[in-house]
Amino acid sequence: MKKGIESGRESVGVVIPALNEAGTLAEIILNVKPHASSILVVDGNSEDDTASIARALGVEVVADHGKGKGEAIRTAIAHLKEEITVFIDADGSHDPRDIPKLIQPILEGQADHVSGSRLIGGSSELHGGFDECFRLAGSSFITTLINKRFNVRLSESQNGFRAIRTDVLRNLDLQEDITTIEQEMIIKTLKKGYRMAEVPAHEYCRKAGCSKIRLGSVAFRYVYSVIKYLYLN
Template identity: 30%
Template sequence: MDKIAVLIPCYNEGMTISKVISDYKHVLPSACIYVYDNNSTDKTGEIAHDAGAIVRREYRQGKGNVIRSMFRDIEADCYLMIDGDDTYPAENAREMCQLILEGKADMVIGDRLSSTYFEENKRLFHNFGNDIVRKFINILWHPKNPVRDVMTGYRAFSPMFVKTFPILSQGFEIETEMTIHALDKNLMLENIPVKYRDRPTGSVSKLNTYTDGAKVIMTIFNMYRHYKPMRFFGALSLAFLIAAVVLFLPVLLEFIRTGLVPRFPTFIASGFFMLTGLLLFACSLVLDTNATNSRKDFEIQMNIIRMMLKNDQETSK
């Protein structure tokens, strides 16, 4: 088992990967550096191997697929994930890893947005998108320790996080999924401001502003629906019930005044909305019970994994 494992998912980062490996070797000389080459066509894997990294291949395209394989394959006391594009200086790596090794956090987020990101990043819609995603998550989950950067690829993880994180995303939604998982499961989360520098000339971002941005928003929507069904379906239920009352009141007042129901379509629509609202409320109760049971099962799994990790550490000593 490694003490610190540096994880670098890569797709066509041949221009920068050698420098990234060198920088993190200098700051974390005892760490094992793993580069997972995701079908690169520019000899990223060969360059990384020559620079001294342990190189492995992931043939399923997408960052989420790469992280899934990394988390399954590698055993360590601390995992540090970075991008291979040389946008994250290594100077904060030791501090981030120390928080994990001391048991003060399960995930440490390298917060670019509180530092130099908005000045360095040249893609304006990326700035807007990062800010929107951060605000959505903080509003929907309202954590005591607000998340300052959701889309950053610079993070440190504990073994507990890595071995209990169910990865569903295949692409760049993975960072959003990580953040929401930590918040929903009440894991310890810390933000560390880190400097950000834009990609060097000739290096191209693989993230598509519009398609990947839409996937991130859908990930937030779906995870909120899965993790907070009472709030999600309860809000829909309330909306339908209010609409039903608004439609029904004029019909009721007319009936009280004249004894007639002249607007049958409105009366039928109000009944449909009322029935839909009640069904949504019933669904919210059932799904909330399932979500609560899932959290209970997760806590039991965490206890089992914690015992296994403790036994592994004692055995390795």
């Protein structure tokens, strides 16, 4: 175990970015609680009961400006209290019971940033249609560029389910407003000499609501982001 980081839930804070996720948020919070000493919901100006549900369950809620998941993650940083921060989606696609597995490489001093991988853990929604094929191909291309640049062997770079030492997170100087922040986090972790690891994590189908990602409108931003952080900055 890494010196200075406590064992288990006492050192873990969980951040849940959420936008109109009233249908699933309570279940996620209740299943996260056994694995964390604090939970923070970052609300992207939801029009449903997302914020009130979180508060009713005793969870701290902060608001961002509704720019996207990246802004939600950056907004959370100033409010973090624990030594390890876990990010988990609010739509039910990640299993909170995987949190102990996700943080274990950090507790054992083997990694500073750990991503859950759907490519080795399986996915219930990454296959079967044109959009899914496009997502998989794009994700694989970006991950290949990252692997080549840093001589690592990651299987993916886009999963939002991840754990990171909070001091490392604060040192990354994150800039992205949308889901491109996930590849930015990995690139900057490696560029600054921190250690990445992966663990298998199954991705389940969204349980309620609708996806906030429109691939056609954001694909160019993924390409620009990876070029910017890999080769320009």
